[in-house]
Amino acid sequence: MRHGKRLLQVFMLALLTLAFAVQAQAANPDYFYKNLVDINYVKPLVKVPNPEGVKLIDSRPYQGKYIQGYIPTAISLPDSEFEKKAAELLPKDKNVTLVFYCEGPECKLSHNSARKAEKLGYKNVKVYPGGYPEWVKAGNYPAIGVENVKEMLTKGETFLLVDSRPLVKFLEGSIPSAVSIPDSGFEKKTGLLPVDKSTQLVFFCGGYECPLSHSSARKAMALGYSNVKVCEAGEPAWAKLYGASGGGLKVQTGGVEGAISVEQFKKILAEKPDSIQLIDVRDADEFAAGHSPSAVNIPVNELEKKLPGMKFDKPVVFVCATGSRSGEAYYMTRDLRKDVKDVFYLEATTKWSKDGTCTITDNKKK
Incomplete structure (x- = not known):
């Protein structure tokens, strides 16, 4: 008797499972693919x-x-x-x-x-x-194409275009009408943001590999701004499609101030990596995904508080993914540690592999 009752329970459970499966299948149209995610x-x-x-x-x-x-x-x-x-x-x-x-x-x-x-x-x-x-x-910020930014500017739409790169990058050239709010100094410059938090904000930086605009977008949303977007292609795509533009003054440096020669950097990595103090200022997860064996990781947003106590006994070279954060680290060091004379950064786009190898593209030749 007990065995029969158990079989009945198993049978009823199987029927219920089948019913739920049929119901779930019926809820999705026939054209739905089999593997769905939320x-x-x-x-x-x-x-x-x-x-x-x-x-x-x-x-x-x-x-x-x-x-x-x-x-x-x-x-x-x-x-x-x-x-x-x-x-x-x-x-x-x-x-x-x-x-x-x-x-x-x-x-x-x-x-x-x-x-x-x-x-x-x-x-x-x-x-x-x-x-x-x-x-x-669901309240998540979207990304838009640089073509859409161009259209919005042409139509005279009301929005604030924000360059999240370091000031030195902004001064070298930016998207027309953009204001400079470097991500590392975002909290200090929130006064540049509009009072009306429904105003559309569009953040951009140094291209698809640059996380600064995403970081700034999240910070703006945390402040209550409800219409936030990111132009992931950023200034490089704008310059490629529409030509280099004057978002700010063109700094005459006789080259790129503080930038180490890409060829020299490659040679140092290959032959004498221990001759420099290599500091990777990308975020920790980027560093973990691949980096130079001789590098130490200090994310750029942590560098300011660590600089006063840091010891520099070799020439310092900052690196990141696009040259944006490493350039910011260079100028931060120049400002806060005037005693450090041999400090440089890599003005290049880098893609590090887990084995420590790297593809380096000189930004001036892109």
Whole structure:
């Protein structure tokens, strides 16, 4: 009798499980891809540098949707251009997790792209059905294309454009109408922000590898600003598309003040890395993802409080991902430690690997 009752319980549980599965399946349209993720899965992916082994992909049209607003760090691969651009834009490693999204649950583009990616042999493909609408509705800041910034300026829209790079970078050239609020000095310059916290704020810095604009955007939102955006492509993309511009004065330095020769830096790393005091001013997670074996990590936002007690017995060279934070570290050191004479920074874009090797691109030759 007891055994029969137990079998009945197991049978009823199986029926309930099946019913829930059918109900869940019925809740999703037929075109939905099989592997779905929610916003809590996506949030940790939105960081600079991007987490290893995962790629966030916007399947919407580039002009009509992507540049008008997208989930930060996502690349644009419109479903209509998937076959033409997939080989160029998708990672070669088929084990990398691909997360597609588009314009919400009613949008089929991300689901179509996910199936195409699976046919190409990608093994970890997912779709975030909530997409861009859910992302912004949840109160997260979006990113916009530099083309959209240009359009907003041309139309005379009301917004504050903020350059989050160090002042020296701003003075060398910025996007027209931008104000300089370096991320490291954000708290000291909040008076430059508008009183009306519904005013649109657009932050930018040194390109996709630069986290400063994202950091400033989060700080602005913490202050209660409700219409915050980031132009991830930043000043480099503006200069490439529309030419170098006068966001501020053009500093005549006879070269880049304080910048070590890229070729000399490469030679030192290869032959005598111990001859310099190499300080990597990127954030700790960036440093952990790859760095020079001879470098020490002091994030630029921690440098000011540490400088007074630091010992310098070799020429100092600051490095980061784009030259923005390392330049800021250079000028900070010049201001706070006037006794340190041999201090330099690397004016270059760097991509460090876990094995300590690095690809270095001179910003003057980009």
